[in-house]
Amino acid sequence: MNRAKKALLSRRTMLKGAGALVALPYLEAMMPSSVYALPTPVATPRLGMFYFGMGMNMRQFTPTDFGPQFTLPRILQPLEEHRGQFTVLSGTYLQHGGGHQGTYPFATGVPMDKKQGVSVDQLAAEALGQDTRFPSLQMSVKNGTGFGSQVLATLAFNRQGAPLAAENDPSVLFDRLFRPPSKAEKAAEAGAFRHRQSILDLVQEDAARLQKRLGQADRRQMDQYFYSVRELEQQLERRIAWSDKEKARPELAELGDYSQPISPDQPEDFSYEAYSRLMYDLIALAFQTDSTRVATYVVRTELKGGSYPEWSLSRDYHSLTHHGNNPQNLEELARADTIYMRHWSRFLSRLRSIPEGDGTLLDHAALGFSSGMGIGHSRDQLPTMVSGGARLGLHHQGHVGLPPNTPLANLWRTMLDRTGVPVPETFHDSTGVVKELIDA
Known part of the structure; x- marks a missing residue:
């Protein structure tokens, strides 16, 4: 059952007076009731999903005891400093996972x-x-989508089931998020906007004429096509609306160098240690500057890669x-997985170091990671963890043993609920929220 309730007021409610529109400040009445009962108002919620392809060595990932004071197994030991800010969930199951196809159903259920x-x-x-420059990251x-292969590079799919391309070069991502365009670039982009809008207008006119001559089945296909065109229009309108607004200028002290391209696709002089730090720090910067509130990161794909020469x-x-x-x-395997968890721990530390509202950025971010398989390429006993979100109403329990094949x-339903996102009544194969995470 969906626990998220509609807010009493829309966050975009405006007051009309003297011929002007005045935006309301963020009020408690604008919060979804699923978080309204918290003792203090929440800041803007963030949501992050992270995929570790090929599973993990579950023999050294899964704790042997339960509760807040559980014993951290080897792979999770780097997270000791974050005890109380994450929960390990044993017993999770991905219906269409297992093998090397789990990236597809991971976030869609398909x-x-x-x-x-x-x-x-x-x-x-x-x-x-x-209300952000980038709806999602x-x-x-x-790089790309990898769609059609088992080495899927993205977790994101739009309403039409089309994959959204992922970026793997932190310098490209940094420029997209934060580098201001030059005057020449702005002028060229404005011309490109007008050109694209003209093309979309012509496409819509031709498609509308064609639809009148089609049967019912073809009209359904055309409806999907119109949806895609409308989506392109919305993206274009969004880019135009944001084109005259300055990008955020984050504080880069003690952060890595984003000026040079760095990509795992070009392994010469590649350092995964430096790369991982740059990528995780970008998510923190994007959240901190409110450039986006939603991020996905395929940390490790299926089949390819996953280990690096520096690990010996x-x-x-x-x-x-x-x-x-x-x-x-x-x-x-355990050695490699422990390295990944060390990087995850540093990411949590980074978010925890950033004050926000009545807590930290970590307190206002619901972050979930798992995989498309467990050890032995199974679809159950997945390496699953949720972190952060204390001010969103996530009550961490250390280690929770869920019923087999949960x-x-x-977990995704729970994260959506805590961030105030409406969830369809029928949502994947979900049987409800993880009550252990939301019941005080």
């Missing part, structure tokens, strides 16, 4: 061989991204997942 639906992050973007260790592993990550119970393979979608 298997690889079916037409995709709208992803969780895009539901959030529709609700949270209306798609990041990945692989004997084999690539995928080969290690076919461990055959070999102690060395399992040891190296849909991973229950």
Whole structure:
């Protein structure tokens, strides 16, 4: 059952007086009732989804005891300083996961061989991204979409089930988010805006004439086409509306160098340690400057990559997942996964260091990570964790053992609920929210 309730007032409510429109400040009546009962008002909610392809060594990820004071296993030990700000969820299940196709249903609930639906992050973007320059941010260790292959590079799919391309170069992402355009670039973009609008107008006119001559089935196809055209128009209108507004100028002290291209696709002189820091810091900067409130990050894809020369592993990550119970393979998997968790811990520390409202940026961000498989390429016992969101009403329990085969979608439903995003009554294979996370 969806616990999110409609706000008493829209956040875009305006007062009319003396011929002018005046925007209201952020009021408690504008908050969804699912968070209204919190003791103090919340700042703007953020939502992040993170994908670790190929699972993890669950033998050294899964805690053996439960509750807030659970014993951190080896892979999770880097998170000791964040105890009380995250919950490990055992027993999660991805209905169409397992193998190497789990990236597809991860955020949509739809298997690889079916037409995709709208992803969780895009539901959030529709609700949270209306007042930001970028409704959502798609990041990945692989550039593009990878659509059609098992090495899917993105988690994001629009209402028509089309994948949204991810970017893997932090310098490109930084420029997109923060670099102000030159006068020449602004002039060229303005011309491009007019050209694109003219093309869209012509396309709409031709399509409208054609639709009158089509049968019912073809009209449904044309309706989908019109939706895509309207979506392009909305994107164009958004870019025009933001084109004259200055981009945020973040404080870059103690952060890495975003001036030079860096991509895992060009492995020469590539340092994953530096790369990971740049990518996670970008999410923190984007959230901090309110450039976006929704982010997805494919930290590790299926099949390709996942390990780096600086880690001194004997084999690539995928080969290690076919461990055959070999102690060395399992040891190296755990070593790699611990490195990933060290990077995750630093990301949480970064968010926790940024004051916001009645807490920190971490307190106002619901962050979930998992995978499309568990150890042994299974679709159950996934490495699943939710972090942050204390001021959104997430009550962390350390380690929670959920009933076997609890849909991973229950976590996504919970995160949407806590960030005030309306959830369809039928949502993936979800059976409800994770009550342990929201019941005080």
